[in-house]
Amino acid sequence: MSFLTDTIKIKYINEGFLPNIPYHEISDMEMINAFISRHSPNTPHSLELETSFKYFDYMYPYDDIIQNNETLQKHWNGLYDYIAKVCKYIKDYHFLTGKTIIPSWIASYMLGNVVSPRSIVENKHDLLVLLGRDNIDDVFTEDVYLACYKISRSWILKTYSGADFDSKLDIDNMSEDAIIKILELEYPSIYGALHVIKSLRLSQANQIRYEVK
Amino acid sequence: MQFLNITRDLMLQDFANIVGPQNVDTVLNANNLQRTPMIGKAYWDMIDDITTNMSSYSRVPQQTKITKLNKFTQDSDIFEKASLMSEAEWIIYDALNTFSAYMYIPETVVIPDAADVLGNGIPVTTAIYNAVMEQLSVSPYLVDPSIFNEYSNILHSQISDAGSSRDLLHYWFKIPQGEVTLYSAIAGISIDIPVYPEEVSDGTTANYTTMPEIIYQYEPWMMYESSGPRSNTYTFHLHRDLWSGDHNDGKANKLVRFCQACCYPEYTGSVVHSDIVSLYISGNLLISGKMTDFTIDWKGPLGDDGWYLEFEMKFTITEVSPQALSHSVVRNKPLIG
Numbered sequence: 001m002s003f004l005t006d007t008i009k010i011k012y013i014n015e016g017f018l019p020n021i022p023y024h025e026i027s028d029m030e031m032i033n034a035f036i037s038r039h040s041p042n043t044p045h046s047l048e049l050e051t052s053f054k055y056f057d058y059m060y061p062y063d064d065i066i067q068n069n070e071t072l073q074k075h076w077n078g079l080y081d082y083i084a085k086v087c088k089y090i091k092d093y094h095f096l097t098g099k100t101i102i103p104s105w106i107a108s109y110m111l112g113n114v115v116s117p118r119s120i121v122e123n124k125h126d127l128l129v130l131l132g133r134d135n136i137d138d139v140f141t142e143d144v145y146l147a148c149y150k151i152s153r154s155w156i157l158k159t160y161s162g163a164d165f166d167s168k169l170d171i172d173n174m175s176e177d178a179i180i181k182i183l184e185l186e187y188p189s190i191y192g193a194l195h196v197i198k199s200l201r202l203s204q205a206n207q208i209r210y211e212v213k
Numbered sequence: 214m215q216f217l218n219i220t221r222d223l224m225l226q227d228f229a230n231i232v233g234p235q236n237v238d239t240v241l242n243a244n245n246l247q248r249t250p251m252i253g254k255a256y257w258d259m260i261d262d263i264t265t266n267m268s269s270y271s272r273v274p275q276q277t278k279i280t281k282l283n284k285f286t287q288d289s290d291i292f293e294k295a296s297l298m299s300e301a302e303w304i305i306y307d308a309l310n311t312f313s314a315y316m317y318i319p320e321t322v323v324i325p326d327a328a329d330v331l332g333n334g335i336p337v338t339t340a341i342y343n344a345v346m347e348q349l350s351v352s353p354y355l356v357d358p359s360i361f362n363e364y365s366n367i368l369h370s371q372i373s374d375a376g377s378s379r380d381l382l383h384y385w386f387k388i389p390q391g392e393v394t395l396y397s398a399i400a401g402i403s404i405d406i407p408v409y410p411e412e413v414s415d416g417t418t419a420n421y422t423t424m425p426e427i428i429y430q431y432e433p434w435m436m437y438e439s440s441g442p443r444s445n446t447y448t449f450h451l452h453r454d455l456w457s458g459d460h461n462d463g464k465a466n467k468l469v470r471f472c473q474a475c476c477y478p479e480y481t482g483s484v485v486h487s488d489i490v491s492l493y494i495s496g497n498l499l500i501s502g503k504m505t506d507f508t509i510d511w512k513g514p515l516g517d518d519g520w521y522l523e524f525e526m527k528f529t530i531t532e533v534s535p536q537a538l539s540h541s542v543v544r545n546k547p548l549i550g
Contacts, residue, residue, distance in 0.1 A: 010385060016225035016250040020238065058250060 005031060005100060008110050017055045028100040032087050035110050036080075056083065056109065060116045060191055065142050072142065075149050075190045082165060082187040083109065089183060092171050101179070105186040108194050115192025116140070127192040130200040145190040153188035155199045160185050214288055215324060215332035216315035223253030235387070236322045243319045244311060260313055263305050273303040275354055279346065281306070289337040296345045296356045382458035395472065398489040399479050404471045407455045409494070410447040417441060417543075443532040445500060447492065452513070453522045460516045465524070472528055475504040489533060497549035502533040 009023040009031050017034045018026055036056040060079075066072040086106055094100050108114055115127045117140045128134040131147050169182055189196065217231065217240075225248065229237050241248060249255050263270065285292040294312060302313050311317040315331060318324055326333070344360040382388070388407050396403040419440045423433035451468075453460035478487040491501040506529035513523025536542060 014226055014229065014234065016248050016252070020248050053250060 004102060004107055008035075008107075011111065012055060015055075017058075028094060029091055032091060036084055036087055055112075056080070059112050059118050060109070060114070061118065063117060063140075065140065065145065066190075069142055069145075072145050072190060075145075075188070078165075079187050079189055086183055089169050089171060089179070093179060096171055097176075099176070101176070101183065103180070103183045103186075105184070105193070105195075113194065114189065115197070119192075123192070127197065127200075130197065130204065148192055148196050149188055149190045151196050151199050152190075152193055155195050156186055156188055159195075214285070214291060214320070215318040215322075215330055216291065216312055217318055217324060218314055218329035218331075219253050219256045219316050221253045221257045223256075225250050225252045228252050232318065232322060232324050235390075239319055239322055240316065244309070244316050246316075256316060259309065260305060263308055264301065267301060267304060270304045270308065272300060273307045275349065277307070278303060279349055282345065282349075286337050286342060287334070288332045289335045289341070290333045291331050292337040292342075292345075293361050294331060296349075296361075297358055382454060388455060392495055394493045395475075396491040396493065397471065397475050398491075399486060400471070400474070400488075403493070404468055406449055406451075406468060408449055408451055411450055413445070413447065413499075415443065415445055417443060440538070441532060442502070442534075443500060444505070444529060446506070446527055446529040448525060448527045450525050451523070453516060453524075460522055461518060469509060469524075469526065472504070472526065473507055473509075475528070476507050490530060492530060494549050497547065498535075499549055500530050500532055501535050502530050505529050505531050 005028055006023055009018060009026050012018040012031065012034050013020060013023055013026070018030065034055060037054050062076055066076050083106065086103065090101060090106075102110070112119070115123045117124070121138050124138045124140070125134065127148075128138060128144060131144060133141070133144050133147060135141065165185070165187060167182060169179060171179065186193070186195065225237070232240050238248070241252075244256070246252065246255055246259070282292065282295055285295050295306070298306065298312070305313045312331075318332070324330060341360060345356050348354075348356050348360070389409060390407055391405055393406040393409055394403040395406060417440065420438040421435040422438050423435060427434060451465065453465040456462055456464035475488045475490045478485045480486075487503065489501060490504050492499045506527070508527045510525045511521035511523070512525070513521050516522045
């Protein structure tokens with residue numbers, strides 16, 4: 001886990017989301033605070049950003065396309081709030097035990113591995129081609145967001161049957177393994193999350209039987 | 214002198230790729246900016262602030278313009294840009310010491326020549342200089358663009374896409390380049406060692422002889438002979454990728470051969486010149502003397518050229534102090550030395 005947190009801290013220092021001090025002097029809590037703020041900004045804006053933004057706000061922005069579609073607004077807010085909630089549980093657990101547990105799907109958001117409008121053009125292109133929605137500018141359209149959400153939700157509900165995104169954790173009375181198991185439940189994403197890419201690749205190889213419509 | 218064009222959407226990581234991660238703070242401080250992810254926006258907020266409150270700034274006097282233009286004569290593209298600035302742009306330059314849409318690059322930092330970099334290093338021609346000064350001396354104190362060459366002086370190749378040319382080695386690791394250097398008196402040059410020694414152990418000895426055959430002494434008489442010399446072994450753990458990320462760049466071999474050569478003299482006729490080497494850390498002389506031993510252990514994975522990539526290099530330097538050492542001199546030595 002420490003290698004993961006070190007990698008994230010170095011990345012955030014290099015990109016200006018954390019102060020320019022040696023990474024080992026930055027606490028895990030500061031790292032998480034640099035990733036996402038407690039409350040949803042929920043402020044409609046285009047891809048232009050304010051200067052003091054968290055990494056999540058920069059990498060997975062609440063852009064004009066999301067703002068103009070009520071369904072996408074609901075999905076984005078749901079994702080944001082759920083990730084903020086999980087991060088709060090991580091901080092509470094750290095406060096209680098001194099340990100930092102970061103679910104792998106949260107780590108993928110923290111590292112910018114989830115394909116978004118701010119990813120490098122090669123990754124965006126690959127995702128759009130897999131979705132069958134390639135365009136000249138390799139931009140995220142409304143259709144792309146909705147397709148990602150559909151695949152993501154389908155995969156998550158199949159993988160985590162009986163998933164309850166509203167469940168509350170009793171950090172004080174649960175074992176670490178039980179907490180990790182609950183935190184590993186990923187929220188459906190409108191972005192190119194790793195399970196979305198995997199699902200598309202398997203579909204392409206005819207390993208699973210459903211189509212992207 | 215260089216100036217870098219800044220767009221509104223420039224991010225800190227892309228800025229670091231252009232100026233070098235080790236130079237980011239230097240360049241930002243020179244432009245009164247703080248580290249922030251959206252560095253382009255921060256810069257343009259500063260410009261917009263002046264533009265919005267332009268009426269509260271006074272016009273730049275003509276003599277001031279001429280004085281500032283005289284600083285740009287070593288770079289014809291900067292001189293051309295400054296000559297053709299509007300009054301608003303002059304006010305921005307006077308306030309921030311940099312052009313609108315450009316960030317000033319301090320003299321200690323050199324960035325690659327590119328389409329968005331001003332500072333071609335070509336002095337302005339006398340004819341153009343005289344024409345500009347003449348036009349600025351008479352009303353309406355404006356410079357006619359046609360006095361410059363038909364084609365703009367600002368001719369550079371396109372900078373490559375920062376995303377694809379990102380140097381991953383220097384993105385993830387702060388290599389202490391320039392911090393540890395070895396100087397050879399025979400070669401007359403220094404070479405950079407891109408790592409610190411694994412550890413530095415130092416010691417001093419003093420040699421005394423005892424007076425022989427004096428009986429009935431409760432302790433022997435000690436006679437001072439000499440001190441030292443300091444003889445220390447420095448171990449460096451390196452990898453052939455450390456210089457540029459490409460182990461075929463030949464830099465590792467250059468370092469190894471440089472150090473090995475320090476164990477050999479140069480012969481001129483009957484005269485034998487042995488080398489004096491000096492090891493500097495952070496610009497401070499750590500030890501100077503004769504290299505009496507050099508070993509290298511190659512290990513690790515094999516590179517494309519069929520040779521090992523990782524190596525451990527050790528050399529021993531026996532001190533030949535550049536200054537006479539005495540009790541008071543050694544007491545006043547600095548931390549590194």
